[in-house]
Amino acid sequence: MNLLERAAPLQQLLEWSREAEAGKGRLVLLAGEAGVGKTVFLRDWAGRLDRGNRVLLGGCDPLSTPRPLGPLLDIASVLGGEFERRLLTTERRELIFQHFLSVLTQGRHAHTVIFEDVHWADDATLDLLRFLGRRLDQSRTLLIASYRDDEVGPRHPLRAVIGDLATSQAARRLVLSPLSREAVRLLAEAHHIDPSLLYQKTEGNPFYVTEVIASGVDRVPPTVLDAVLARAARLSPPAREILDAAAVIGTRSEPWLLEQLLPDRVEATDECLNGGVLQAQEGRLTFRHELARQAILDSLAPPQRLVLHRRVLQALQAHPHSGDAARLADHAEAAHDTQAVLEYASLAARQAITFKAHREACAQLARVLRHAQKLAPAERAGLLEEYAEQCWITDQPDEALQARQAALRLWQETGRRNREGEALAHLARVLVGMGRNAEAEEASLRSLAALGERPPEAGLAFAYGCQAHLRMLNRDNHQAVHWGQQAVDLAQQHHDRSTLVLALNTVGTAMLLDQNEEGRAFLERSLALARDAQLDDHVALAYRMLSSVAGELYQFARADQYFEEGLRYCAEHDIDGHRFYMLAWQALSHLYQGRWTQATEVALSVAGRPGTAATSRIMALVALGRVRTRRGDPEVWDVLDEALAMARQTGTLQRLAPVRAARAEAAWLAGDLHRVQEEAQAVYGLACDHQHPWFVGELAYWQWKAGHAPSTAPEMAPPFALQIAGRWDAAALEWERLNCPYEAARAYAESAHELALKHALRTFEGLGARPAATQMRQQLRELGVKGVPRGPRSSTRANPANVTPREIQVLHLVRQGLRDAEIARELGLSTKTAGHHVSSLLSKLSVRNRTEAVREGVRLGLLPPGEPEDDR
Structure with a gap:
């Protein structure tokens, strides 16, 4: 079939190819529904390129658990040499990414790379796309990633990658639409088929249209399955055997493997090729579309599939270097071979963890556990702990919790108290991450009790660190330092680098929160040790704490420095969990320093991303809610209500205090003094208990503004204490020193002097703080000040079109x-x-x-x- 209605996208892709050749590399996300013709379109486009332009083609397979870096494995044999050796032997995927990038960017030749079907991609491949998409704009590479947009929902992992690449200079999008009614009519009439019925049944899907036409029947089959089977029915029995075996083997079938399964079937294979049900591509046999393979596979009786999977598994096992572990595990499970599943799925899980393909590791470990009933309890418990860790990384907290609890029960059955204690400490970390802090506290104490019965060992260091982490999160800073220092000492004794790094991080954070600058040295040491040990996640965690703690203490100049370094590190190493938390706090830093447009943009980049961690989302929503409050924008309470619901789940001061303060401010500008008092008082006692000067100060300040100043309070942050004491001038200077223009203007607004009030008004107007400016004008008029402006016209505001x-x-x-x-x-x-x-x-x-x-x-x-x- 000629490529109908594809001239415009072909021209667009050729243009981007020319841009890439000129040194403006492009990552093209090619979207379209299943069967819309993405593969055919790409082949046609590739045929129009200069003959010297080599196309590197890799694909993602629809295995129940994908193979990590599948597209690179396909490309490796073409590139050969050093790249293939590194891919097969290097353990750190970051080095593989860097080497592949160097292959694409070095030399004088332009490169064209196609990753097909990335809706099936593993985590490592998705991270590779993210890595390349952020770095190709200065190269001569065109990378095309095709995917089914009808299978990529809001929570699909690819959706997050697409969102992350939205701001990349290299990223482009191209969508292939189904054929129009007119195009279907032209095809139908040429083959004497009812065009209306054909369009009604196919909705213009090119694959279905061509299958119906090729099926050779004089009516339109009701489904794709029927069309494919009608076409297959015309094959001879030997050719149909080849087709069935190819469907079981997978998306791409090696000729030697088909020959092993069905010897002496050369003529039958040729019949499949000549009939168009199979096609040759780069030395392998493929179906015209995965839909066709699935249709053939679904038509096979279960016993027939079982026999074929067993024969495929045996052939792959007998042939050296014939298949990766993920593929072997897939056939092993379909063949009901428990021992092979345990062997290959375990190996595939380890390989996936090496490449940080955590979803795939999780799936492979789940596969192992389905077949692990006869393993010893200790071995099953170990598998459950590995599975729990991968579930936690892949944001499956409920699964992680169930696995941790199951492992704990098994360790209790074996009577191994040390492993029981370690399991309880890990359980506590999961529980606190889910916002179930009370249960986490209980598990942590039980862990300390179990491990305290024995001579100190490495597991106890982790338990100490867990208790320190809980105390730090709750801002019990003195206790956090006490427990954390014990974790540091014991981790050093046992040379446990990972626990040492985390414990130093916790101690340093707690000391800084307690206004003790010596904590910075602990955090800097944690950062240095993590760098030396190449613990990238721990490096990012150190930057996360250094920046967010500086923000929590209103040290915004210092925070901005750490944001710059930390966000750059996370981008270079593609560590998005910590990156989004830092972005949320960067939005708050922008907010306080009067950069409200940037604050909104950054906050939305976090809050608008599916699957963002609760801690990151809460702080982004606080930033967004405060900007909207101060500008007088709508949808203030929507985001603040969501933030409060999430903060309540954590039960921690560090989440509740910022949310309640933001809500008190919103109520104040709305003129609801009762609600101001209610919001500020809700967690004031908690802030006092933990003696957090900034949280105590702001919550006391809003109560004072509502006419209910607390009678007693622990130490407050200076600017709030000065305002409550009526020293607006000193408070304003302190706010200006901290580079908080809105807060400074709010202090000036508490004066009775005309010059101070006018200064506040000018600041509010410059920031676009309409509610505060309106209050200020009213206050000036009430003082009898003449000539108070009515406010800027809408055309001169910061948001002249009043866009929400x-x-x-x-x-x-x-x-x-x-x-x-x-x-x-x-x-x-x-x-x-x-x-x-x-x-x-x-x-x-x-x-x-x-x-x-x-x-x-x-x-x-x-x-x-x-x-x-x-x-x-």
């Missing part, structure tokens, strides 16, 4: 080229609601289309400068 933060978020997605349905998936909205937001944007910006909206958004400062993606 939600509409700004939509505008960013419009800039990325997303349509209404994609915007809806990104934001968790209905397509209709997303369409309303887009229409509202066009109206407010007085533009005719999306491209003009992006340009106007850049002109007005609603978007950062840059080339609008719709025009690319």
Whole structure:
């Protein structure tokens, strides 16, 4: 079939190819539903390239558990040499990523790389896409990643990668749509098929259309399965045997393997190729589409599939270097071979962990556990602990908790109190991560009791560290240092580098929170040790604590320095968990320093991302809620209500205090003094118990503003104490020293002097703080000040079109080229609601289309400068 209705996307892809050859590397995300013709489209496009342009093709397979870095394994044999050796022998995937990047960027030749079907990609491959997408813009590489957009929902791992690459200079999007009714009519009439019925049944899906036409029947089959089977029915029995075996082998079948299963079937294989049900591609036999393979596979009776899987497994086991562990584990389980499952799935899990393909490691360990009933209790407990760790990393806290509890029961059955104690400490870490702090406290104490019965060993160091971590999270800083120092001493005795790094981190954090600058040395040592040991996650954790603690103590200049270093490190090493927490705190730093546009943009990049950790999301929502409060934007209570619900689950001061303070401020600007008092008082006692001067100070301040100043309080942060004492001038100077212009203006606003009040008004107006500016004008008029301006016209405000933060978020997605349905998936909205937001944007910006909206958004400062993606 000729490529109908593909001229425009072909031209676009050729243009991006030319840009890449000129040194502006591109990562193209090629989307389309299953069967829309992405593979055919790419082959046609590749055929139009210069003959000297080599295309490196790798794919992701629909195994029940994908093989880590599958596309690189496909490409390795083509690149050969040093790259293939490193891929097969290097244990650190970061080195593999760097070496592959160097292959693409060194030399004078341009490179074209295609990763097909990345909706099936493993974690390591997705991280590779993220890694390359952030670094290709200065190369001569065109990387195309195709995927089924109808299978990538809001929580699909690929969705997060697409979101992360949205701001990349290299990233582009291309969507292949189904054929139009007219195109289907042309094809149908040429083969004497009812065009209306064909379009109704296929909805323009090219694969289904061609299968119906090729099926040779004079009617339109009701399903793809029927069309494929009608085509297969015309094969001879030997050819059908080849087709069945190929379906069981997988997406790509090696000729030697088919020959091993079905000897002397050369003519039958040729019949499959000539009939178009199989095709030859790079030395292997493939189906025209995975839908066709699945249709053949589904048509096989279970006993027939079982026999074929057993024969495939035996052939792969007998052939050296014939298949990776993930593939062997897949066939082993389908063949009901328990011993082989235990061997190959365990090996596949270890390989996946090495490549940080944690979802795949999790799935392989789950496969092992399904077949582990006859293993000894201690061995099963060890497997459960490995599985729990991978579940935790992949954000499956409920599964992680169940696995930790099951491992604990097994250790209790064996009577090994040391392993029981270690299991309890790990259980506590899971529980606190789920916001179940009371249960975590209980588990931690039980852990200390069990491990304290024996001479001190490495497991006790971890238990000490766990208790220190709990105390630090709850801002019991003195106790955190006590327990953490014990963890440090014991970890050093047992040369436990990982526990030592974490314990130093906790001790340093607690000391800094207690206003003890000596804690910085502990954190810096934790950072240095983690770097030396190449513990990348621990390095990022050190930056996370250094930056967020500085923010919590209003040391924003210092925080910004750590944000810069930490975010750069996380980007270089693709560590997104800690990166998003730092971004949430960076949004708060922007907020306090008066950079509200940046605060909104950064906060939305965290809050708008599916699957963001609760701790990161809470702080991003606080930043977003406070910006909206201070600007007088809508949707304030939506985000603050969500933040409170999440903070309550943690039960910790460090989450509850910022949320309650933000809510008190929102109530104050709304004129609801009763609610101001209610919000500020809710966790004031908790802040006093933990003697946190900044939390105590702000919560006491809002109670004072509501007319209910606390009668007694522990030490407060100086600017709040000065304001409550009526020393607005000294407080304003302190806020200015801290570079908090809004807080300084709020202090000036507490004066009775005209000059101070006018200074506050100018600051509020400059920041775009409409509610505070309105209150200030009213206050000046009440004092009898003449000539008080009525306020800036809407055209001179910071947001001249009065675009809401939600509409700004939509505008960013419009800039990325997303349509209404994609915007809806990104934001968790209905397509209709997303369409309303887009229409509202066009109206407010007085533009005719999306491209003009992006340009106007850049002109007005609603978007950062840059080339609008719709025009690319």
